[in-house]
Amino acid sequence: xxTKKTVKTDPGGAAGEAARTxxxxxxxxxxxxxxxxxxxxxxxxxxEERCVELYSAAExxxxxxxxxxxxxxxxxxxxxxxxxxxxxxxYREHGHALxxxxxxxxxxxxxxxxxxxxxxxxxxxxHLFDAATRFYGGNAIVAGGLxxxxxxxxxxxxxxxxxxxxxxxxxxxxxxxxxHECLNLAALWRxxxxxxxxxxxxxxGTALAREHAETDLALRASSYGLVAWAVDGMDxxxxxxAARRAAEAVRWGGGPHFLEMRTYRYRAHSxxxxxxxxxxxxxxxxxxxxxxxxxxxxxxxxxxLGGDDLAAMDKEIAAEIDGAVKAAxxxxxEPVADLTRFVYSERAVRP
Amino acid sequence: MTTTRTAPGAxxxxxxxxxxxxxxMRAALREALAKDExxxxxxxxxxxxxxxxxxxxxxxxxxxxxxxxxxxxSESAFVGAGIGAALAGMRPIVEIMTVNFSLLALxxxxxxxxxxxxxxxxxxxxxxxxxxxxxxxxxxxxxHSHSLEGxxxxxxxxxxxxxxxxxxxxxMLWTALADPDPVLIFEHGSLYTLSGELPPGAGAxxxxxxxxxxxxxxxxxxxxxxxxxxxxxxxxxxxSEGVEAEVLDxxxxxxxxxxxxxDSVRRTHRAVVVDEAWxxxxxxxxxxARVTEQVFYELDAPVARVCGVEIPIPYPRHLEEAAxxxxxxxxxxxxxxxxxxx
Ligand SMILES: Cc1ncc(C[n+]2csc(CCOP(=O)(O)OP(=O)(O)O)c2C)c(N)n1
Numbered sequence: 001x002x003t004k005k006t007v008k009t010d011p012g013g014a015a016g017e018a019a020r021t022x023x024x025x026x027x028x029x030x031x032x033x034x035x036x037x038x039x040x041x042x043x044x045x046x047x048e049e050r051c052v053e054l055y056s057a058a059e060x061x062x063x064x065x066x067x068x069x070x071x072x073x074x075x076x077x078x079x080x081x082x083x084x085x086x087x088x089x090x091y092r093e094h095g096h097a098l099x100x101x102x103x104x105x106x107x108x109x110x111x112x113x114x115x116x117x118x119x120x121x122x123x124x125x126x127h128l129f130d131a132a133t134r135f136y137g138g139n140a141i142v143a144g145g146l147x148x149x150x151x152x153x154x155x156x157x158x159x160x161x162x163x164x165x166x167x168x169x170x171x172x173x174x175x176x177x178x179x180h181e182c183l184n185l186a187a188l189w190r191x192x193x194x195x196x197x198x199x200x201x202x203x204x205g206t207a208l209a210r211e212h213a214e215t216d217l218a219l220r221a222s223s224y225g226l227v228a229w230a231v232d233g234m235d236x237x238x239x240x241x242a243a244r245r246a247a248e249a250v251r252w253g254g255g256p257h258f259l260e261m262r263t264y265r266y267r268a269h270s271x272x273x274x275x276x277x278x279x280x281x282x283x284x285x286x287x288x289x290x291x292x293x294x295x296x297x298x299x300x301x302x303x304x305l306g307g308d309d310l311a312a313m314d315k316e317i318a319a320e321i322d323g324a325v326k327a328a329x330x331x332x333x334e335p336v337a338d339l340t341r342f343v344y345s346e347r348a349v350r351p
Numbered sequence: 352m353t354t355t356r357t358a359p360g361a362x363x364x365x366x367x368x369x370x371x372x373x374x375x376m377r378a379a380l381r382e383a384l385a386k387d388e389x390x391x392x393x394x395x396x397x398x399x400x401x402x403x404x405x406x407x408x409x410x411x412x413x414x415x416x417x418x419x420x421x422x423x424x425s426e427s428a429f430v431g432a433g434i435g436a437a438l439a440g441m442r443p444i445v446e447i448m449t450v451n452f453s454l455l456a457l458x459x460x461x462x463x464x465x466x467x468x469x470x471x472x473x474x475x476x477x478x479x480x481x482x483x484x485x486x487x488x489x490x491x492x493x494x495h496s497h498s499l500e501g502x503x504x505x506x507x508x509x510x511x512x513x514x515x516x517x518x519x520x521x522x523m524l525w526t527a528l529a530d531p532d533p534v535l536i537f538e539h540g541s542l543y544t545l546s547g548e549l550p551p552g553a554g555a556x557x558x559x560x561x562x563x564x565x566x567x568x569x570x571x572x573x574x575x576x577x578x579x580x581x582x583x584x585x586x587x588x589x590x591s592e593g594v595e596a597e598v599l600d601x602x603x604x605x606x607x608x609x610x611x612x613x614d615s616v617r618r619t620h621r622a623v624v625v626d627e628a629w630x631x632x633x634x635x636x637x638x639x640a641r642v643t644e645q646v647f648y649e650l651d652a653p654v655a656r657v658c659g660v661e662i663p664i665p666y667p668r669h670l671e672e673a674a675x676x677x678x679x680x681x682x683x684x685x686x687x688x689x690x691x692x693x
Contacts, residue, residue, distance in 0.1 A: 139463075150428060
């Protein structure tokens with residue numbers, strides 16, 4: 001991989017090793033967890049691959065940003081959050097939404113702009129919302145979600161709730177003023193925010209080193225007084241171990257934590273991007289560290305994944321996605337008569 | 352401007368039983384904090400310093416630093432944090448020192464506070480109150496004196512109010528807090544020293560309707576906030592010159608209370624909009640257009656506007672006074688529309 005600074009290995013990464021050598025029930029539980037990590041990553045990837053087809057068929061429109069290559073981050077972080085925790089994220093959020101537990105059907109319907117979509121079709125790919133899982137979007141303003149996360153955490157802090165707000169952001173966001181304002185504020189008030197920076201090496205076509213004087217984002221975050229470290233974001237087990245440790249620390253009053261996930265997107269920034277700013281060789285190099293392949297290989301080596309298991313997973317996932325697409329196609333559109341709904345609260349309808 | 356003005360309809364202060372606009376705001380804050388545990392005040396210097404306009408003076412001692420929360424100079428972060436806290440069920444009041452600085456938080460106000468409800472298909476609301484000062488009159492030059500509330504009235508999803516009287520300073524906050532949507536309260540900087548009597552039972556007021564502050568039959572003077580008192584002064588002079596002007600205080604700038612505006616114009620058949628903000632693309636343009644759309648055939652003269660001169664507000668007093676509407680300008684405009692010389 002081409003990250004230029006050494007990635008500090010997370011001590012929690014040893015957990016996987018321990019699980020492998022442990023016996024009996026603990027070993028089974030660990031194997032199950034790792035298989036479900038694999039399943040979730042595969043599910044996100046297949047969902048998005050289907051989205052590409054649907055986009056080409058013009059069934060999905062608008063801006064669409066794919067997460068393919070970065071699946072280890074969402075799949076690894078989300079299981080470490082509880083149902084009462086909150087999630088704030090960006091326009092590249094299909095993976096986060098799926099891993100958080102918003103039904104694939106509701107997400108797909110949203111991409112189709114249908115009234116059964118998780119935002120009633122008003123948001124589309126970039127604005128997935130779900131009150132039931134405390135999923136606060138889906139923000140298409142780079143760094144625009146950071147202050148929201150700080151506020152959600154502030155509310156928890158003021159009420160003494162031991163909840164965590166996970167805030168996903170990209171490396172590009174680290175150049176915005178809101179990044180600095182919010183890291184400072186979160187650290188100053190010791191708010192329970194888990195910042196998960198998905199450093200996929202590019203902000204649209206701008207490589208990390210072309211937009212940041214200091215490219216070690218964890219180092220920068222730590223300068224605000226946060227606990228911060230970098231994680232190999234292509235290694236789902238490393239991500240999940242780091243997320244577990246950080247989320248626990250945040251939950252029990254350790255103040256905000258910042259994880260820089262070093263990862264990569266294989267696909268272009270969005271469906272409109274001709275992707276002229278990087279080489280095929282570079283993409284191939286990262287693909288050799290594919291998070292799904294890597295975890296599958298590891299599970300196989302440990303005897304936790306049989307010859308047909310992956311194919312079986314794939315089949316089950318395909319059925320789920322087929323179902324979501326069928327349902328989305330059949331779902332009703334919002335009536336135009338409802339065009340102006342939800343601008344203001346329906347408890348107070350106004351002209 | 353530090354000269355004490357007299358609240359409309361209130362006896363001159365001086366008797367000292369009165370209350371200032373600033374104190375009325377503070378009483379409103381104190382009441383809200385006492386009444387609802389979810390309420391907290393957040394902003395630059397609201398605590399130790401007592402608020403840059405001394406509105407929150409003493410509240411830190413009373414309610415503690417958790418609820419009277421000093422923030423760093425990070426407008427976007429703390430306004431956005433207010434939005435996040437509101438999403439999570441709190442009732443934050445965010446103070447921004449002046450409207451000019453609110454531009455650093457415009458992303459959060461427009462892209463988050465105003466959109467989240469609609470974008471989430473009604474799943475999330477933002478019951479947030481943002482207070483800020485606006486307006487010229489204190490020789491603070493171009494980066495501290497503008498009236499940009501009209502810009503905010505452009506944005507669906509927001510509610511904009513402008514308390515111009517002691518009753519409204521006392522009563523609008525609680526109504527705003529009870530509103531499920533984001534409400535921006537614009538306090539004209541020259542009003543803080545306004546003083547007068549407040550009825551003992553003064554409390555929450557309706558913020559949906561404009562108010563007729565002085566009835567009249569010859570012309571409707573439509574205004575709000577900092578120019579209300581200048582307009583009332585003008586109306587007093589017009590009366591002595593034989594023109595009965597009706598003075599309308601908009602109070603709510605978004606949504607606009609069309610019904611009250613049109614009723615007034617139907618009675619007087621003439622309208623002058625008085626607004627300290629710039630004329631081009633302004634709230635005064637919107638009001639003028641609505642009057643034309645809705646009661647054109649009632650009009651005996653074109654709608655006139657008295658607005659700020661289209662320059663950044665200058666520092667020296669004489670230029671600053673020349674840059675914003677004064678009672679003389681309102682009197683002249685009213686005479687023009689009444690005499691048909693408009
Ligand atoms: C404030 C703002 N400026 C510019 C854009 C246009 N834009 C959309 S995505 C993007 C790149 C962001 O990169 P990064 O934060 O690294 O996230 P990634 O897309 O790599 O996941 C830009 C510049 C925007 N949406 N918001």
